[in-house]
Amino acid sequence: MTEDGQQPPDGDLATRRGPASQQDMRRQNLALVMRTVAAAHPLSRADVAGRTGLTRTAVSSLVDELIGGGLLLEGELERSGRVGRPGRALVLNGDGPAGLGLEIGVEHLSACVIDLRGEVRVELHCPAANAGRPAEQTFAELAELAALAEREAVALGLRVVGRVLAVPGSVPLDSPGSRIEHAPNLGWHQVDVTELWPGNASGAGDRAEDSGAVPGTASSTVPGTASSAVPAVENEANLGALAELWQGTGSGTFVHISAGEGIGGALVLDGRLFRGVQGFAGELGHLTVRPDGRACSCGARGCLEPYAGLAAVLRSAGITDDLDRPDDLTFTQEADPIAELARRAEAGDAAVRRALRHAGTALGTALASTVNLIDPATLVLGGAYADLAQWLLPAMRAELTELIRVRPWPEEALRASPLGRRGPVLGAALVTVRGLHTDPAGLWQTEAG
Amino acid sequence: MTEDGQQPPDGDLATRRGPASQQDMRRQNLALVMRTVAAAHPLSRADVAGRTGLTRTAVSSLVDELIGGGLLLEGELERSGRVGRPGRALVLNGDGPAGLGLEIGVEHLSACVIDLRGEVRVELHCPAANAGRPAEQTFAELAELAALAEREAVALGLRVVGRVLAVPGSVPLDSPGSRIEHAPNLGWHQVDVTELWPGNASGAGDRAEDSGAVPGTASSTVPGTASSAVPAVENEANLGALAELWQGTGSGTFVHISAGEGIGGALVLDGRLFRGVQGFAGELGHLTVRPDGRACSCGARGCLEPYAGLAAVLRSAGITDDLDRPDDLTFTQEADPIAELARRAEAGDAAVRRALRHAGTALGTALASTVNLIDPATLVLGGAYADLAQWLLPAMRAELTELIRVRPWPEEALRASPLGRRGPVLGAALVTVRGLHTDPAGLWQTEAG
Numbered sequence: 098m099t100e101d102g103q104q105p106p107d108g109d110l111a112t113r114r115g116p117a118s119q120q121d122m123r124r125q126n127l128a129l130v131m132r133t134v135a136a137a138h139p140l141s142r143a144d145v146a147g148r149t150g151l152t153r154t155a156v157s158s159l160v161d162e163l164i165g166g167g168l169l170l171e172g173e174l175e176r177s178g179r180v181g182r183p184g185r186a187l188v189l190n191g192d193g194p195a196g197l198g199l200e201i202g203v204e205h206l207s208a209c210v211i212d213l214r215g216e217v218r219v220e221l222h223c224p225a226a227n228a229g230r231p232a233e234q235t236f237a238e239l240a241e242l243a244a245l246a247e248r249e250a251v252a253l254g255l256r257v258v259g260r261v262l263a264v265p266g267s268v269p270l271d272s273p274g275s276r277i278e279h280a281p282n283l284g285w286h287q288v289d290v291t292e293l294w295p296g297n298a299s300g301a302g303d304r305a306e307d308s309g310a311v312p313g314t315a316s317s318t319v320p321g322t323a324s325s326a327v328p329a330v331e332n333e334a335n336l337g338a339l340a341e342l343w344q345g346t347g348s349g350t351f352v353h354i355s356a357g358e359g360i361g362g363a364l365v366l367d368g369r370l371f372r373g374v375q376g377f378a379g380e381l382g383h384l385t386v387r388p389d390g391r392a393c394s395c396g397a398r399g400c401l402e403p404y405a406g407l408a409a410v411l412r413s414a415g416i417t418d419d420l421d422r423p424d425d426l427t428f429t430q431e432a433d434p435i436a437e438l439a440r441r442a443e444a445g446d447a448a449v450r451r452a453l454r455h456a457g458t459a460l461g462t463a464l465a466s467t468v469n470l471i472d473p474a475t476l477v478l479g480g481a482y483a484d485l486a487q488w489l490l491p492a493m494r495a496e497l498t499e500l501i502r503v504r505p506w507p508e509e510a511l512r513a514s515p516l517g518r519r520g521p522v523l524g525a526a527l528v529t530v531r532g533l534h535t536d537p538a539g540l541w542q543t544e545a546g
Numbered sequence: 547m548t549e550d551g552q553q554p555p556d557g558d559l560a561t562r563r564g565p566a567s568q569q570d571m572r573r574q575n576l577a578l579v580m581r582t583v584a585a586a587h588p589l590s591r592a593d594v595a596g597r598t599g600l601t602r603t604a605v606s607s608l609v610d611e612l613i614g615g616g617l618l619l620e621g622e623l624e625r626s627g628r629v630g631r632p633g634r635a636l637v638l639n640g641d642g643p644a645g646l647g648l649e650i651g652v653e654h655l656s657a658c659v660i661d662l663r664g665e666v667r668v669e670l671h672c673p674a675a676n677a678g679r680p681a682e683q684t685f686a687e688l689a690e691l692a693a694l695a696e697r698e699a700v701a702l703g704l705r706v707v708g709r710v711l712a713v714p715g716s717v718p719l720d721s722p723g724s725r726i727e728h729a730p731n732l733g734w735h736q737v738d739v740t741e742l743w744p745g746n747a748s749g750a751g752d753r754a755e756d757s758g759a760v761p762g763t764a765s766s767t768v769p770g771t772a773s774s775a776v777p778a779v780e781n782e783a784n785l786g787a788l789a790e791l792w793q794g795t796g797s798g799t800f801v802h803i804s805a806g807e808g809i810g811g812a813l814v815l816d817g818r819l820f821r822g823v824q825g826f827a828g829e830l831g832h833l834t835v836r837p838d839g840r841a842c843s844c845g846a847r848g849c850l851e852p853y854a855g856l857a858a859v860l861r862s863a864g865i866t867d868d869l870d871r872p873d874d875l876t877f878t879q880e881a882d883p884i885a886e887l888a889r890r891a892e893a894g895d896a897a898v899r900r901a902l903r904h905a906g907t908a909l910g911t912a913l914a915s916t917v918n919l920i921d922p923a924t925l926v927l928g929g930a931y932a933d934l935a936q937w938l939l940p941a942m943r944a945e946l947t948e949l950i951r952v953r954p955w956p957e958e959a960l961r962a963s964p965l966g967r968r969g970p971v972l973g974a975a976l977v978t979v980r981g982l983h984t985d986p987a988g989l990w991q992t993e994a995g
Contacts, residue, residue: 466834
């Protein structure tokens, strides 16, 4: 992961083609040592040599470079109950380089900073009416929130080296990391983040210190007054899936299904996010579940979304009419329709339970086809669906069992994400952290360049 | 690809993890030179240096090793119209190592040998009533056919270094290359190819020369009398897709749909066959197209297969009853139901055309979901479907256009394979050839080991 965000979040050194050089070998071996320590720290230098197959001399030189770059720390290894001199132990530096994750929702903005050990060190969340307003206004508020998060990170001794933004929209592959093609729930089309990020197009410098206000509290924020470099942009469902891969229950090959704005699906294949040829992979909401059925917002009929999307569930549960803002499907402090759905289902409301059951069956139909096509190890229910899992899962499992016959399908292969609605912003911050784990040399190459 | 077939056909050096060594570097650079020559031969040594970024000295040493291994040849380069001394040109050795492809169908056996340049040098095909008979009888006949193909290859100056067998059944990932889990149309369950291959379990030597008979012509063949090493086994749909990738119109990311026995689907993602976690990926025949619809052989209802499988098409076209063998869905010299379907559709038979149109619509429904999930560049219609493409494509295209709305879908992204029913056996032979292109050092490592 480079600071300009041009590398895809799951970019991997091992897939590069070209002549192998001494420099490549060193970079590859730095990555090997870093991954080894990340997987099982604390480890002594001898442990690293044993696990990697590298010589002790090679390990020492590589470790010294990683310590110099601020990625590893070496301290006393506590060996309780053992006789003899305690060894020196390598651990990931929890106070060094870190990743910033940002998120734009229909009614909120979020930011978080995660350190090299994967711990969330800063987490900010504020309401913001983003739907329908110009993207530059949203970016101005978000840049202030980002600057605030970075200042808090600095105060904790951290250094933010990468920034990724989760958006509820499609991000085309031909301009990775900078353009939002279409975000229907925000009303945005072809939005260029690089162009509209405050202080970027205007050439204004970093003047974040001028503004002490918490973003979202000022009524009209002037673009260009907030700091923080331009983030790379990525679809929220993809980032939710990556968070699940890195810190949740997902691993290897799984399909992540989330309800945010619309139905978000993401495919993680062999431990890597699969985007498809144009970045449209995982459009689970538009799998046909009832041919010639209900009209979908996409223009087709019978898609999953009009049967299992949150708008459909709220409507058939009779909740939409009761809420202040009928189109509001996101959580805010004032009115959280998901929490309301869960509260009523918990209380035994028959209409709500039926609505969730029907949604579960439709999800099951689409996911059975997905399993027959992809053959994943697991299906992970994330985003708002995770909060509703106890009422969705039984109908989903029944439908999956009914339709998946050509391979074994254990019931527990479908499960709810422990990350829930926090997934996308956590995933956004983790992109940078994982990039440092898998290609640590990318850090100083960027800083030198 | 190693001779024992334990490496998956699309195994790739670049994805191995572990410390990078000088030996790895050499192997990787041998592969780089081989791929470069394969992609654009003839090339001079200087051309190879220019294209790979390797030094001329390094290229010369690598090229010498590849020539020594019989993979490359160096001869006079003809430069018509150019002034000066003609250079020496590197080409793939079309008379060196080669791959043997084998295929078991319900009513036939096939074998072919393909050289390093990708040219088919031997192709054998014979009828054989494989459905319902013991696997060892089929293997005995197939081993004779394989031995005959290898003898013909030797006579042409070729050396078969890898053998792969295409079967109409599932091949689990936990025993790659040796076990057929389930081949419903053959009536086989859990068949171990290594165990049942003639001359293998009995420890009998290579006695192929004893038998000069053409396989399939002798009424009762005794196992253990044929030569040819045990082939690695793979699902026919997967091999059809690989053939399409390597010699057809497929490239990058595509979905291959074939009608052989049942409906075979295979996913090629970023140029690699994707098998899923248990080897069940691509079960297109069991995507739900009509919820609560027709019963499928798998036990579920509404799958694609009872709407678009060849048995369903033949039944609704009114053809099945007219043929000698109602359950015969494969092509033989005597009765080829596919050819009969095509003949009647060509003649304007309304029932046949309607049956194909309905099948096309059902295929379109399943494939629209596939496109929304995978986001492939193309859909390729192979196997028997390729022979029926002109009557299937219009209905398929209409349904795809109707249902794919969240991304652009050009009509020409769905096309028929030029390989048709030959795909699987060609793919089986090409696995070895491609293995030599992508990891040539695997050849002498195997031969030394």
